[in-house]
Amino acid sequence: MDSGSGRDRLAKQIAGEIATSDRPGETIRKWRTDFEIAQSDLAAELDVSPSVVSDYESGRRDNPGIGVVNRMVSALLAIDQRRGGRHIRQHARVISAGFDNDIVSDLREFSAAVPIERYFEAIDATELAPGSQETVVGHTVIDSIEAITRLSSEEFYRLYGQSSNRALVFTNVTRGESPLVAMRVVNPTPNAVVLHGIEPEDVWDRAADLARVDGFALGATTQELAAMLDRLGTQF
Template sequence: MSSYDSLKEALLRRIVSEIVLADSPGDVIKKWREYFNVTQMELANKLRISPSVISDYESGRRKSPGSSFVKKLTKALLEIDEQRGGTIIKQFSPIVKIGSDSILDIREFAKPISLEEISNETESDIVACRDLASKKVLGYTVVESLRAITTMSGFDFLQLFGTTTERVLVFVNTRTGRSPMVAVRVAPIKPASVLLYGIKQLDPVAVQLAEIERIPLMVTKLKSVEELIKKLRSL
């Protein structure tokens, strides 16, 4: 399998998982359809169904689709993009590169956890988008910041998200937070939240980027990575 095919397969799995696990699958379907610049009519024609079916799913008027339909829908989005030259898919091709040794911990929660709960447990301050503190996430990934940012690829970036993008990306050993937020800013897929460890002096640009992207940004005061991971695992 070529690197392009591997990337496409990984992207397919991530999108399907995100839709199936979402509280509002229709919203996620709409998000990805619009991300791929595909109209409801184009998608319906590709699937050989009525555009009203797509509209009903996205609006929540129709019962959540099963995983089989979601997979067909996602494949249709990817195929439409390929017919256009694969512009969107190629956005996930190597941008930066992250080796497996850069991921220090990755877990899915047993149940959705609010950012406020995570903030309290990890002794973190929410420094951007505090109004989204009640937002719930489904997991977290702890990443060695410098190693990740200097070596990441689009394919590897997808692996940071486990089964869903509704998670907190935790960057450790970052002094100002600017580089991780720049990486998140240019990435084609965004996390639900970012948590920073090791901050010496928070760069205002990091906060500004978080506000622009509407990504709640947290900064922990914990003294060690081990303690941080232990706290996250207790949730």
């Protein structure tokens, strides 16, 4: 997928999500903060005062029409493009893979194979079980609850089955039992699995055993997700 078509598809997705939202202001704010753009920067791009953006996001102004929505989306993408296009590329990769951003929040390829030990260090993960492979070439961040409840069986197999030589990072986990059990029926297995937002001592007590049986490295981290992704972007 070329960068132009990826950006166009992303623009349509964001605009559609805002236009159909019950709380469009909150959805605008979600995308603005996801793109790490200040209200003042978005306002400057739109040539309005910051209070206008604030009023839309807080709901003090009437729901924005499609013209306003399209201008806001174009402004977000234009700002990100000038800054190097990191967020555009990130979201476009997810869209090209055929999954919603609520399910797959990050999908990236690293510039070179990364030792799993170094990957775990970068995301401040504690290793719970060693793997049979030494490196990962990319990672996929998956909301475990959204994946289990929203994906069809075919989509589920496609998402998990595209994980060869990668790390799968599962967010929204309590103990890690559900994603690890679900992975038992999917081939090939990833080189590494990370349970995000959970302390090592709170991980399901059979998790490490399953990881050893299936041959992937298992880690757990509580590092804040946005900070973790930013750190990976600068290192890999």
